[in-house]
Amino acid sequence: MYSNILIKNLDNFGRGISYINDKIVFIKNALPGEIVDIKITTSKKKYQEAIVTKYHQKSPQRILTKCPYFNKCGGCNLLFFNYLDTLTFKLNKVKDLFTKNNINYTKEIEVIKNTHPFNYRHKLSLKIKNKKIGFYEENTHNLIPINECLLATSPINEVIKNYKLLNISNGDLTIRASSNNEILLVINTPDNNYNIELSKLKSKVKLVGIVYNNKTIYGQNFYYERLRGFLFKISYDSFFQINPYITEELFKLLKSNIKKDSTILELYSGVGTLSLVCASQSKTIYSVEIIKNAILNSNFNAKINHISNIKFMLGDVKNTVSKLNIFFDTLILDPPRKGLDKTTLNFILTKLPPTIIYISCDILTLIRDLKYLEKYYNLQEYKILDMFSYTYHLESFCVLNLR
Numbered sequence: 001m002y003s004n005i006l007i008k009n010l011d012n013f014g015r016g017i018s019y020i021n022d023k024i025v026f027i028k029n030a031l032p033g034e035i036v037d038i039k040i041t042t043s044k045k046k047y048q049e050a051i052v053t054k055y056h057q058k059s060p061q062r063i064l065t066k067c068p069y070f071n072k073c074g075g076c077n078l079l080f081f082n083y084l085d086t087l088t089f090k091l092n093k094v095k096d097l098f099t100k101n102n103i104n105y106t107k108e109i110e111v112i113k114n115t116h117p118f119n120y121r122h123k124l125s126l127k128i129k130n131k132k133i134g135f136y137e138e139n140t141h142n143l144i145p146i147n148e149c150l151l152a153t154s155p156i157n158e159v160i161k162n163y164k165l166l167n168i169s170n171g172d173l174t175i176r177a178s179s180n181n182e183i184l185l186v187i188n189t190p191d192n193n194y195n196i197e198l199s200k201l202k203s204k205v206k207l208v209g210i211v212y213n214n215k216t217i218y219g220q221n222f223y224y225e226r227l228r229g230f231l232f233k234i235s236y237d238s239f240f241q242i243n244p245y246i247t248e249e250l251f252k253l254l255k256s257n258i259k260k261d262s263t264i265l266e267l268y269s270g271v272g273t274l275s276l277v278c279a280s281q282s283k284t285i286y287s288v289e290i291i292k293n294a295i296l297n298s299n300f301n302a303k304i305n306h307i308s309n310i311k312f313m314l315g316d317v318k319n320t321v322s323k324l325n326i327f328f329d330t331l332i333l334d335p336p337r338k339g340l341d342k343t344t345l346n347f348i349l350t351k352l353p354p355t356i357i358y359i360s361c362d363i364l365t366l367i368r369d370l371k372y373l374e375k376y377y378n379l380q381e382y383k384i385l386d387m388f389s390y391t392y393h394l395e396s397f398c399v400l401n402l403r
């Protein structure tokens with residue numbers, strides 16, 4: 001236990017920073033300027049982690065959150081801030097990381113706001129343990145039971161409130177929702193038999209399907225989403241952005257940065273979303289994605305949106321790129337959090353396309369990859385999209401130009 005600790009700053013994960021005997025301590029739920037008593041929870045050679053046991057002085061920036069699970073469920077680390085302060089936090093985080101990593105970007109960084117900072121999540125993955133539903137506490141398997149999540153849409157919360165109708169004792173439940181409130185449930189459970197109270201569940205939400213241990217046991221194994229005039233079919237195991245409001249902003253940004261008649265290679269293309277959005281401005285598009293259903297969805301999505309200039313290819317990017325013998329002038333990248341692998345980065349450096357549009361959900365791997373590309377590319381545009389409001393995560397939109 002340590003008393004009267006002054007919080008100096010926030011780290012990249014929204015934790016307070018202080019020092020005890022010159023050793024850094026990361027303190028959950030502690031804001032700069034606050035004076036607190038703390039209890040150390042982890043002690044390592046180079047750092048310590050702690051929780052607050054008493055607040056002596058609170059920050060004027062701190063707000064009272066409506067979420068009863070804040071600081072427990074490990075989800076929204078920034079709920080102690082009002083929305084605009086969360087954006088300032090993200091902006092400062094990026095500026096700080098750019099400075100520390102010598103990323104050369106001198107323009108003002110725009111932060112694109114989420115018009116719905118609450119109830120924006122259209123996908124939520126929950127745990128069910130001993131018939132209780134919730135999230136695991138950070139870095140543990142302790143379930144924090146919840147009745148609702150402030151970030152999720154109201155039909156998703158309706159499923160959570162009625163999860164007992166699923167009669168599941170243990171397992172994972174992923175709830176996916178479309179903008180017109182259709183619900184697809186994906187359940188993975190060691191429970192042997194299902195005994196879902198379907199008619200009661202259907203009276204609560206617009207249920208379109210249930211996939212139970214990879215088998216469709218009700219309705220269909222996909223749902224549709226309509227965004228900016230495009231219709232997308234999305235299978236239960238295919239990626240789709242969780243926040244439709246910011247995804248529409250992403251589409252706008254992308255379109256405005258695609259030159260007319262460009263030839264595009266898109267890597268990590270999901271259900272074809274970004275390629276489809278660029279199709280009308282492009283001559284030809286080649287897209288690569290690893291999930292089979294996502295490629296099937298992509299071909300279907302091209303058809304229903306009357307688009308015929310995209311070739312979707314199934315495969316692991318790192319194995320596929322070396323076999324690609326194509327010309328492209330624009331490369332679109334939207335990898336998962338781990339970013340690009342060495343094979344893909346080297347492929348880029350052998351092809352050197354004039355323009356790269358790099359969309360990233362992890363600022364640290366993005367910076368690592370930008371450093372790899374910086375010998376040949378300038379960072380021309382950089383924007384933050386607030387895809388994951390009230391969490392420390394952020395979506396980045398980058399345009400790189402060949403020098």
Ligand SMILES: C[S@@+](CC[C@H](N)C(=O)[O-])C[C@H]1O[C@@H](n2cnc3c(N)ncnc32)[C@H](O)[C@@H]1O
Pocket residue numbers: 238239240241267268269270271272273274288289290291294315316317318334335336361
């Ligand atoms: C962040 S999502 C982007 C999807 C799409 N661009 C969109 O906006 O909806 C990343 C995608 O990469 C795919 N993926 C992950 N690893 C991959 C790999 N090694 N090769 C090809 N695709 C991969 C995932 O299945 C997912 O669809």
